[in-house]
Amino acid sequence: MSAAPTSTTAALPTSEQHGIKAHSDGRFGFVPVQTRNDRFKSVDVADFAPVTGREAVWKLSPVAKFTDLTAGELDGAPYDVASTPTDGVAIDWVGRDDARIGSVGAPEERAAANAWTSFEKALAITVTGEEDKEITITRAQLGTGPRGAHTIIEARPFSRATIILENTGDARITENLEIIVGESAHLTVVSLQEWNTGAVHLANHFASVGRDAYLKHVVVSLGGSIVRVNPSVRLAGPGSDTDLFGLYFADAGQHLEQQVYVHHDAANSRSRVTYKGALQGTGARTVWIGDVLIGRNAPGTDSYEQNRNLVLTEGTRADSIPNLEIETGDIKGAGHASATGRFDDEQLFYLQSRGITEDEARRLVVRGFLSEIVQHIGSKPLEDRLQAAIEAELRSTDEVRAPAPTEEN
Known part of the structure; x- marks a missing residue:
């Protein structure tokens, strides 16, 4: 059942209170949302006003x-x-009455609510067994019509797996993904966006991590016209742990966005957020917003988030906005960092002074910058494939930077 919209309004002051009176705009006394976790949520698209962009x-x-x-x-x-049949991983389509649906999170915006209202069945991926296992699940050629979808990934207690969600071909899709990590489970989820040039992909990932459980969440966005993948992780059990990694490479005209939220809601929980991106070509745009909330019930929290962007050409824009909210003073540590810049001239000079050409030196710097994320994935075949994809992007960078040929008379 969808939640009803709510708002918080403080009592209006009286005329005796120092002569204060309401403003003519009618908003006097309005109290905005106080923490990231207090945003309005609903699974019904009708509960959200039309999107204006404001x-x-x-x-x-x-x-x-x-x-x-x-x-x-x-x-x-x-x-x-x-997908390839894998022991310990079951893949099924389940009805909207499945008890797991809605157990992790709910939409905070209209596109996600539209997907939730529209999906007929959810794709359920269930992991069991304590042995390590890896499976790749591929979606391709979803078409160019607007689509809504819902996916559930459940890692049963003490289970271990790597789930790679591979997206290719054409698509115009908005979707929700719920990730349930049971007690002492160890789960890696990789969301790989290699869509065709005109694809649009809006996704919200909701995750709940149980007692002494671990979630590694990786978002890799390389293809598509507009890709917006927003992970939200609640560290719900004592000793829960998460690493969130992101890798993106925006070309001319591409919009790649990620809004990351980590909610520490249990004692002695740990989180690390590391997103890195590169931009090249006129109109290349990336957006990263990182929110961390350390709640009142989370003493002993250890948290850090960072975002780094490397600008390769003129005409690009990278927005990077880290946020940190702390509601208890009993923590191990918390911090955030953000940086956006161009090549380090000293690094280039060092490499060129040893006989390396400028173009190759630039590729080495970018490769080293992005490889940190790739190496954390933990799947050697996928890591090798992504390194090759990065090399292809860097070769296109050389083409972007190359001067236009001139005609000879």
Whole structure:
């Protein structure tokens, strides 16, 4: 059942209170949302006003380019997925009455609510067994019509697995992914976006991590026109632990966005957030917003988030906004960092002084910058494939930077 919209309004002052009186705009006494976790949530698209682009969650997004996903009707039917049978991993389509649906989170914005309202069945991935296992689940050619989807990943207590969600081909999709990590489970989820050039992908990932459990969440965004993947992780059990990694490479005209939220809601929980991106070409745009909330019930928290962006050419824009809220003083540590810049001239000079060409020196610097994320994935075949994809992006960087040929008379 969807929640009803709520707002908080403070009592209006009286005329005896130092002569204070209400403003003519009618908003006097309005109290805004106080913490990141207090945002309005609902699974019903009708509970959200039409998107204007002025909302906090949309103000950095090109909302006019995907109104069909925020306001239009969506195809919520099941779609084709490909995978190799793997012991300890079950893949099924389940009905909307499955008890796991809605157990982790709920939409905070209209596109996610539209997907939740529209999906017919959810793709359920269930992990059991204490042995390590890896599976790749591929979606390809979802078409160009607007689509809504829902996925559940459940790692049963003490289970271990790496789940790679591979997205390729054409798509216009808004979706929700719920991740349930049971007690002492160890789960890695990799979301890989290698869509075709015109694809639009809006995704919200909700995760709950249980007692002494661990979640590694990796977002890799390389293809697509607009890709917006927003992970939200609640460290719900004592001793819960998470690493959130992100890698993105924006080309000319691409918009790659990620809004990351970590909620420490249990004692002695730990989180690390590391996102890195590169930008090249006119109109390349990236957005990273990182929110960490250390709640009153989370003494002993250890948390750190960081975002780094490397600008390779002129005409790009990277927005990087870290936020940290702390509601208890009994923590081990908390911090955040953000940086956006161009190549380090000293690094380039050092490499060139040893006989390396400028173009190759630039590739080495970028490769080293992004490889930190790739090496954390833990799947050697996927790591090798992503290194090759980065090399392809860097070769196109050389083409972008190369001067246009001139005609000889």
